[in-house]
Every structure is written in structure tokens, then in C-alpha cells.
Amino acid sequence: MSDSGCHFAIYSESATAIQLCLFDSDGREQPVPMKYRHGGLWYTHVEGIVEGQAYGYRVDQPAGKVGNANKLLLDPYAKALTGPVTWYEEFLWQHDWEQVDSARYLPKAIVKSIPALDTGPVSLPPQDRIIYELHVKGFTQQHPEIPLEHRGKYLGLGHPQVIRYLQSLGVTSIQLMPCFSFMDEARLISLGLVNYWGYNPINFFTPDWRYALKDPVAEFQWMVQQLHQAGFEVILDVVYNHTAEGGLNEGMLSFKGIDSSYYRMEADTSHQTDIEQSGQNPQSPQAKYQNFSGCGNSLQTEHPMVLQLVMDSLRHWVTAFGIDGFRFDLAASLMRQGESISKNTPLLQAIAQDPALRDRVLIAEPWDLGPNGYQLGTFPREWLEVNDHYRDFVRGFWKADPVGVAGLSTRLMGSRDIFNKMNRSHACSVNHVTYHDGFTLQDLVSYRRRHNAANGEQGSDGHSHNLSCNHGVEGDTDDPEILKQRERHRRNLLMTLLISRGTPHLLAGDEFGNSQQGNNNAYCQDNPTSWLDWGLLESRTSLVHFVSQLIRIRQSLFTLNDLQLPDEAFHEVFFSDGRDSDTLEINDQLCWLDQYGKPMEDAQWHNPDQRFIALLIQRTADGQRDAWLLAVNGSEDSVEFAPHDCQGIRWEQVIASSSHGEDYGEEYDEKPEKSDDENDEKKSDGIDGSADIRSRIFVESFSVSLWRQEGLPNPVNKR
Missing domain, CATH: 2.60.40.1180 (Golgi alpha-mannosidase II)
Structure with missing residues (x-):
């Protein structure tokens, strides 16, 4: 913004023409031609623009390139949207849908200046961190003490009743499942389902409208303020490995229509046009894009403009929303550079050097679906990494598998076979027995197999190797002996987790036995299957108190995290006195x-x-x-x-x-x-x-x- 109007800019090396499209309150469209400057940047300045102006882009591409000027495109740098992004067939860009204008179906970007959220990061010693993962909607949707209109919203998560509960539990760091603006996949909509988890982003700067009443930006900021004032770190689960546009022949809403270089391409096709690479075969929707995410495309994060986009996004969430850290979904994608994998990629180096980011909490899900995608233990030394080796060994031991105790001792002591004791802190190991993708703790001790029929894939989705145990009955039971065994099993897992060296990660609701009825992949269940059942809290008080006591012991007494060993380079001990x-x-x-x-x-x-x-x-x-x-x-x-x-x-x-x-x-x-x-x-x-x-x-x-x-x-x- 300037005193006289607003500057607009967008990147596309392949475009032959770009129009800025301004929309009035009645949806009427005014096109403004943009000028090509250099390096793929197009720009214009429009006099008289004020905050709140709605806009989008139309991009013309040369023959043989992916593009369609009939499709309105979201600004990748939009800081606010007019509403949630919902799938429509009108977003398809070829064949029967080629001539269909998509403008009426796509939310518009909004011109908006967002002031910095001046709360500062929460200062927390690494060995004190206890992560608590939750879903913004699912955490409060059935909470009886939250006002109805605030349930499932950012405002609900910042409610004093929620704050008091989290404080009484003793956790330190709230890890939010994705809050980027996202879109439901067409396949799910055809099945009457939605993308509940939100791992399908369409914009990397805007909080999603689904969790807001009137203003997602202001309400997200308020939520973070409340959590910060109560002393909690706020960690955001971020998805920079793909976008919601899917494969080549799927929807065109933003990046796909602007420039193909946002995405990774199949190897050895640089001499072909985009359409030649696809073979123009509607039966081969993945023919052009590499798909290391399992979602139809993969962002090319080593490309200079994509790298800048990701860095600008991360800085925006730090400065505008006060985020204390990030958990990177399928983070091995950030280590890719062409056909190789390295912890020295431009993106990881840029994060390490950035003054706004380098001291934030950085957590990697250290794998993706591409070649050599499993990278546990190879991230830069400041990063924390989700440790599935810990999960599997601890689960197996308490399931009574014949695994012995050598591996258990290694996991208890910080998984030093993975995180080198001479250059990595034991806090780098994010220990967990449950995560959002998998059984809840209650289901882990109640089901031997997944029960995912409601997901519409004949029960074939989700992990089949769960290392779970039902103690004699599949699912619910009133047998007192089985219930006693399950309670002991839960407590063994929780105590092992919270006594181990490393950074413990708890899944919200595990502390009071929340269940998903055996569904271990409830990504599409926006219903009571996924919403926390707070009605269980009254009958599970002793388990909640057991967890809170374990946390207090970890925080106030000498535990394994406090050990100083002569063969370790990191001595992160902070005495309570x-x-x-x-x-x-x-x-x-x-x-x-x-x-x-x-x-x-x-x-x-x-x-x-x-x-x-x-x-x-x-x-x-x-x-x-x-x-x-x-x-x-x-x-x-x-x-x-x-x-x-x-x-x-x-x-x-x-x-x-x-x-x-x-x-x-x-x-x-x-x-x-x-x-x-x-x-x-x-x-x-x-x-x-x-x-x-x-x-x-x-x-x-x-x-x-x-x-x-x-x-x-x-x-x-x-x-």
C-alpha cells in the first residue's frame, strides 16, 4: 500500500500477459493489464485502492504451457481472503471445462495491511518443552463450557476455560494442526466427506476461514495472544510440500496457472512443453508433476521464487501472528535439490541464517514419499525430528513383543543411535507414542486392527502396522479385567514417554481416553469421530491427574533429561534452585x-x-x-x-x-x-x-x- 494506492506484483516467467482483476462489492470485475519488468516479475500500481479491495489474476500462457485465462487465480502472496476455498468442477481447466469462467466460485484475495503481533517469542529451555498436539476445531467443538458460537473456532481455543485446562495439565507448547487456507479434495466431496485435518493448502499466508467467525486474521492473532499470555509456546504445523491443486489435469486455482516452475517436474523433460510432457492424456493426471507428497504434486522449494515464497510465509507467521515454531509436514521435501537430498539445501540454509527464524522451534517430520525419502536423524543440528523409531519400539515393548531391552534403553536415553551425541542435543528427538495420523492412545490399547470403513476406501487407508493390542475384545467392553489391563497399558506408555530423554509429544485427548472408534486415519471425519469427547473427562480424572503429575515430576525433579554424561557435547541442565x-x-x-x-x-x-x-x-x-x-x-x-x-x-x-x-x-x-x-x-x-x-x-x-x-x-x- 502507498498513500495514493496499491502496488501489485506477481511472478511468472512463462506468461505472455497477466491481468490484475479488481472486484467491487457486487462481484463486477475490472481488468488492469500488468507490465513485465524483469526476472519473471509483473507489476502495476493502481491509484485509489484502499484496504479491503478484492482482487485476483488472470494469466495468459503460450501454446503448450499449462494455463487458462478463463480461470481466476489467487495471489500466492494474499494476506487475506474473502472466504473459505471450496472445490468446484469449474476449477478444472481442460476439455469440457476449458471455456468456463471460474471467478464466481473462487474467493478473492483482499488488500490488507497486517500489523505485527508484538508479543515476542515464549522463552522456554529445550529440556522443559512438552508438546501438546491439537486440532483447532476438534479441541473445542464439543466443549460444554465454551460458548456455542466459539466452539471449533480460534476464539474457542483462546477461551479462559481452555487456558486453565492446559495450564492444569502442565504442557508447555501447543502444536496446532494446519491453519493455512486449504481446500477439500474433489474425491472427498463426491463421497460426502471433507479434508478435516487441513493438509491440503491453497495459500501459505492466510489463516483458514473455517475456524473464524468474522475475521480469521484478527481472531488468530487474538488466540495466539491468549496462549502467549498464559506462557504457552505456539507451534504451527505447516505444509510446504504440495498445494491443493492436485495433479496436472485437476483444479487450477493459483500456482498451476501462474507458472509451472512452482512444481517439481518429471526428470529429463526440460526439452518438452508442459502439454507434451503430460501427453494430453486425461487418464494420466500425474504425467508431468513429481508426486512426493501423495497429493498429486510437489513444490520445487529449491527454485529461487518458491524458496522466497516459503521464507516470506514463515516470516509472516512469525511477525504477524507471533508463531514460536513450526512443525514441517513431510520435511524431507525441503531437503531435495534436483535428484539429491541434502541438509544444505538453499531453503534450510536460508532458515538457519534468517534472524526471524533461526531461533524458532523447528520440527521436521523427517520423510516424504520420494526416493530416499526417509531422513530421520539427518536434519541440521538445531532441528527437532519426529522419532518414529521411538514410537514403534515403545509400542512393541508394551505390547509384549519379543524385542528385549537393549532398544528400550536406547530410546529412554534419547535415541543416541540416531542423534549423534557429539553434535545433537537429546532434545532433538521428538518422542511420541501417538500422533494425529494413527490410533489415539485409547484405541491403541483397544483395537488390534484399523476400522476405517467410514473413510470411503473399503478400510484400506491408514497404517496397518500399528503395534496395538485389544486385550481380548475388539473395541468397547465393560469387562473389568480387560479395562484394568488397558488402563495399565495406557499408563505404561504415558510414563515411559514422559520419563524418557528427549522432547515428549502428547496427542490431545489421550490424557482422558479419547477414542476415534478404531479409525486410525480420520483425516476426512469432521464429526464426533474426530472431535474430543469432553464428556469422558469426569470419569477419567485419575488418568488426567496421572499425566499432570508425570509432567510436574519431569519439570521439577531430577529426570533423565537432566543427566550430564561425560561423552556428550550438549549439557543442557537448568536447576530449579x-x-x-x-x-x-x-x-x-x-x-x-x-x-x-x-x-x-x-x-x-x-x-x-x-x-x-x-x-x-x-x-x-x-x-x-x-x-x-x-x-x-x-x-x-x-x-x-x-x-x-x-x-x-x-x-x-x-x-x-x-x-x-x-x-x-x-x-x-x-x-x-x-x-x-x-x-x-x-x-x-x-x-x-x-x-x-x-x-x-x-x-x-x-x-x-x-x-x-x-x-x-x-x-x-x-x-
Whole structure:
């Protein structure tokens, strides 16, 4: 914008002519020819333009190039839209639809200046981060304490009741599923379904209208402000690997009609025109575009203008909306450069050097569907990576698969076989047992197989390798023994996750047993299947309290994330009492123990039937010594032992997954010192209200428990 009007610019090297199309409030269109400047840039300045002006583009392409001037195109740099983008057949650009004008069906871009959201990033030590993934609509659509008109909206997620719940749970970082403007696929609409998750973007700068009442920009900003004021990081799941335009012969709404260089092309076709590459065969919609996303096309992020588009988009979400970090969907696509894959691509280098982005949280889903697409552990060292190795091993262990304990110990200690301890922090491993794409935690312990018939693909979509267990009945049951087993299974998974080194990732609703009725790919279910059932909360209070207690233990007591090991280059320890780890002489001694309390032997490490392991941690810091013990028992037998080399130490149970039904969640209080008589008692008021104090460790079958040396002070919460 300028005092006299507005500048418009668009990139297309292939276009022969471009018209800026201005629309009045009645939808009447006024074309304005644009001028070609250089480097593929077209521009014009229109006097008298004010904020709120609606516009689009029409692009003429030479014969043999993909394009159709009858199709109105969205500005890739639009900062606001007039409404949600909905699929119409009129977006098709060839054959019977070639002469059909699409303007009346496409929302228009809006001229809009967006002020910076001056809240600043939330400062959070990496080892304190606990990610909580949620869907903006699904989280509040059935929340009884949110006003009806705000349910499923940005305004609902910023509601004080939601804020209080998230604070009581103790999570630190809210990861929002995609909020870019997106579009439902034609196939889903034909089945009466929608793209609920939103991984089908059509614009990279605008919050989607589906989650707004009147103004998506202002309401998204307000939501972030509320979360920031409550101390939460806001991480946005972003999709830069493809657009909603699909394959070559599918819809033309924006990029496709502007310039083909936005997309990756099939190899060795540079001498052909776009149409020659496609063979003009309507039965081969993927003939031209490479499809490493599974959605019909792949953005060519190494192209200078696409790189600039992505960088400008990321900066926009930081400056205009205050986003603290990004989770990149199918992030291996960002590492592609021609036929090769590298962590030194122009885009990753640009992010590393950008002052607005380099210190933000950067999380990679480290794969895509292209050649050599699995890239776990290869991203730049500052990046966090979604660790599916962790998910699969922890699931398999608690499913009682014969996997032994060697792999479990590796996952507990930060997956150092993947994240090199000399140049990567253990926080780089985003540990999870559930994610949005897969079973919920409740379904993971209730179903052996997926139940996806409602998705319209005869139940063939979604993962078939779920490492799940139903404990004897597929789905819902009222059998008390099965319910008890499922509850223990849930708690084992949650406690393993929240005690492990790395960055834990929780899926919203897992803490109170939310179910999708066995659907492990509910991307198209905008209905109660995907919406959180808050009615479960009252009957699942003990599980919610168990999760919140685990989080408080992780944040306020010594856990695996605090270990300082001599062979690691990263020592990210922040003590709750303000001590500086750099000024302390710290010595952490670790010993892995078997079910007899003796050090593990080589044969036990390699025995797939070994189902018990304990980690004894003895620390000397600043002249003070303390001891901790984490016990993991995946066997059918309870275990009791005296830990090796711990004569004279009495142990206090901190928390155990076997404490079924206990109401956890009370804040730690300083407790008065016990008398000798009180210390002789086997039971006392432990941290969770029922902790043992004894010289021997007792671990129930199929359980996890954390113990500490009796008499250690209770520190305050680090946050």
C-alpha cells in the first residue's frame, strides 16, 4: 500500500500477459493489464485502492504451457481472503471445462495491511518443552463450557476455560494442526466427506476461514495472544510440500496457472512443453508433476521464487501472528535439490541464517514419499525430528513383543543411535507414542486392527502396522479385567514417554481416553469421530491427574533429561534452585540393573525375552549426593530386589504406573523431616500419597516406577 494506492506484483516467467482483476462489492470485475519488468516479475500500481479491495489474476500462457485465462487465480502472496476455498468442477481447466469462467466460485484475495503481533517469542529451555498436539476445531467443538458460537473456532481455543485446562495439565507448547487456507479434495466431496485435518493448502499466508467467525486474521492473532499470555509456546504445523491443486489435469486455482516452475517436474523433460510432457492424456493426471507428497504434486522449494515464497510465509507467521515454531509436514521435501537430498539445501540454509527464524522451534517430520525419502536423524543440528523409531519400539515393548531391552534403553536415553551425541542435543528427538495420523492412545490399547470403513476406501487407508493390542475384545467392553489391563497399558506408555530423554509429544485427548472408534486415519471425519469427547473427562480424572503429575515430576525433579554424561557435547541442565550447571562439579554415574538388582550382562542385553530393566543413577553435585532408580517391568512377574552398590540407602517411590485409581496431581509441598520412628515405617506420605519407603525396590508386573533416595528435598517447579 502507498498513500495514493496499491502496488501489485506477481511472478511468472512463462506468461505472455497477466491481468490484475479488481472486484467491487457486487462481484463486477475490472481488468488492469500488468507490465513485465524483469526476472519473471509483473507489476502495476493502481491509484485509489484502499484496504479491503478484492482482487485476483488472470494469466495468459503460450501454446503448450499449462494455463487458462478463463480461470481466476489467487495471489500466492494474499494476506487475506474473502472466504473459505471450496472445490468446484469449474476449477478444472481442460476439455469440457476449458471455456468456463471460474471467478464466481473462487474467493478473492483482499488488500490488507497486517500489523505485527508484538508479543515476542515464549522463552522456554529445550529440556522443559512438552508438546501438546491439537486440532483447532476438534479441541473445542464439543466443549460444554465454551460458548456455542466459539466452539471449533480460534476464539474457542483462546477461551479462559481452555487456558486453565492446559495450564492444569502442565504442557508447555501447543502444536496446532494446519491453519493455512486449504481446500477439500474433489474425491472427498463426491463421497460426502471433507479434508478435516487441513493438509491440503491453497495459500501459505492466510489463516483458514473455517475456524473464524468474522475475521480469521484478527481472531488468530487474538488466540495466539491468549496462549502467549498464559506462557504457552505456539507451534504451527505447516505444509510446504504440495498445494491443493492436485495433479496436472485437476483444479487450477493459483500456482498451476501462474507458472509451472512452482512444481517439481518429471526428470529429463526440460526439452518438452508442459502439454507434451503430460501427453494430453486425461487418464494420466500425474504425467508431468513429481508426486512426493501423495497429493498429486510437489513444490520445487529449491527454485529461487518458491524458496522466497516459503521464507516470506514463515516470516509472516512469525511477525504477524507471533508463531514460536513450526512443525514441517513431510520435511524431507525441503531437503531435495534436483535428484539429491541434502541438509544444505538453499531453503534450510536460508532458515538457519534468517534472524526471524533461526531461533524458532523447528520440527521436521523427517520423510516424504520420494526416493530416499526417509531422513530421520539427518536434519541440521538445531532441528527437532519426529522419532518414529521411538514410537514403534515403545509400542512393541508394551505390547509384549519379543524385542528385549537393549532398544528400550536406547530410546529412554534419547535415541543416541540416531542423534549423534557429539553434535545433537537429546532434545532433538521428538518422542511420541501417538500422533494425529494413527490410533489415539485409547484405541491403541483397544483395537488390534484399523476400522476405517467410514473413510470411503473399503478400510484400506491408514497404517496397518500399528503395534496395538485389544486385550481380548475388539473395541468397547465393560469387562473389568480387560479395562484394568488397558488402563495399565495406557499408563505404561504415558510414563515411559514422559520419563524418557528427549522432547515428549502428547496427542490431545489421550490424557482422558479419547477414542476415534478404531479409525486410525480420520483425516476426512469432521464429526464426533474426530472431535474430543469432553464428556469422558469426569470419569477419567485419575488418568488426567496421572499425566499432570508425570509432567510436574519431569519439570521439577531430577529426570533423565537432566543427566550430564561425560561423552556428550550438549549439557543442557537448568536447576530449579537457580544453580548454574557450568559452575558445578557434576558426576552422574549410571548402572543398568537386571531383576536381581545386579548389573546387566551382555547375554541379557541380547536376550529378546529379557523383560525387566532398571536404571540406577547416582549423582554427586556440588558436594551433595543423591540416587534415583527407574524400573521398567514388562514381565508377568513382580520383581523385588536390593539395588547393586546401594547399601544403607532407603528408597521412596515417586510415582508408578501400577498405582491405578490414585488421584495424582497435587503440587509438591515441603514435608517436615521424619523422626526415626516414622522412618522405620514401611509406608509413609510419599510424593503421590502412597509411596513406599524401604531398603528394597518392589515393582509390580507390567509397570514402570520411579524411586529416589529418601530425604531429598522437594524442589519447586522449574517453570
